[in-house]
Amino acid sequence: MSYQKLKKNIGLGVLAAFTLVGCVPEDEELSLGEQPEATFMVEAVAGQNNTYVLTNTTPGAFVSVWDKGSGFEKGREMDTIFLPDRGTYDIQLVAVTSGGADTSAVQTINVETSDPAAGNLVVGGRMNAEDADHWTLFTISDGVAFEMVEGKMRATGGGWGHAGFYQAVQVEANKPYQFGATVSGSGASDTWFEVYFGRTEPQSYQDYSDGGVQLALNTWAGCATTSFNGSLLSVGCEGALRETNGVITFDEGGTIYLVVKTGGGDLGAEGIAIDNLELRGTK
Known part of the structure; x- marks a missing residue:
């Protein structure tokens, strides 16, 4: 694992830990469950251009932190995303359960065609x-x-x-x-x-x-x-x-x-x- 990847995972672990502590009622006894294995599902929305539903399928997860291609941010268990531009997008999830936090494997969404209304018709305009x-x-x-x-x-x-x-x-x-x-x-x-x-x-x-x-x-x-x-x-x-x-x-x-x-x-x-x-x- 590279240093940058390790640093990112440590940072996400800290974020998840704070989130976990903040979500447990003060009058309940803390007990850690089984260490989770983060998983999620990607489904295209029928009839809507370049629109996808991301669903956190991690058992017992109560926090979902998504990377939808531009960095991690807290979201919902089921999130809908719109990707107007043609290209490939790496999606990843950090799931938090009573047993801790885990980072999922990457799933790649391949958008074949830019959205005709909002998509960028220029391919490769970022000059990567x-x-x-x-x-x-x-x-x-x-x-x-x-x-x-x-x-x-x-x-x-x-x-x-x-x-x-x-x-x-x-x-x-x-x-x-x-x-x-x-x-x-x-x-x-x-x-x-x-x-x-x-x-x-x-x-x-x-x-x-x-x-x-x-x-x-x-x-x-x-x-x-x-x-x-x-x-x-x-x-x-x-x-x-x-x-x-x-x-x-x-x-x-x-x-x-x-x-x-x-x-x-x-x-x-x-x-x-x-x-x-x-x-x-x-x-």
Whole structure:
């Protein structure tokens, strides 16, 4: 067992112990039962997209602490979760009984399709190592390159190089979508960083402008010249989506290409990084 795993289990044990003591009436005599073995069941909810019921099946359990993919927190014996985004989610349970606490084995939920209303249509937008296969890199002119590093897609270089990356996304006609992304950098000069939604697939060593600039950093317009870290919508200084607070609609449904490209004289010491790319339907 790794140190981090051991530390997490110790912390959960302490939490469970306090919970146990707090739940026993003062006028009752304490007696520990058999050490539990934490178990739970996962069931998909019929007729509801990406919705699941988690049921603590540990005999005698009176406290349920669930990790639903983003850390442990106290919940109910039977909890319902909604997972809007396509991906895999590791679910785990700490169950507390009169005999103590136990951490269950992990059960993995595989969400095949993002929820059409609330799900992120961008696959691999968090830019974790396993997300690399969902993106295609392309070079427009040598001198700038993108690379996935430490949870971000980072562009470095300069010399008037030009490069990008993209992904095909399926959209519906006349449906409003909310776009968002996080960008960071140490400050650049003579540099642009742009987002497009186009109908044509990018080609290596060809510039891309299909659909027009939707959001952008542009040092000539006054942004990204010093250190920055935040939403592209707030950090950026150009693009049509600045007028709609990031909401975009498409006249025709089908395949569009989410394209990010950058280039210029000097992207800065740390380059320009982007992550948390999202395109979600709005209600």
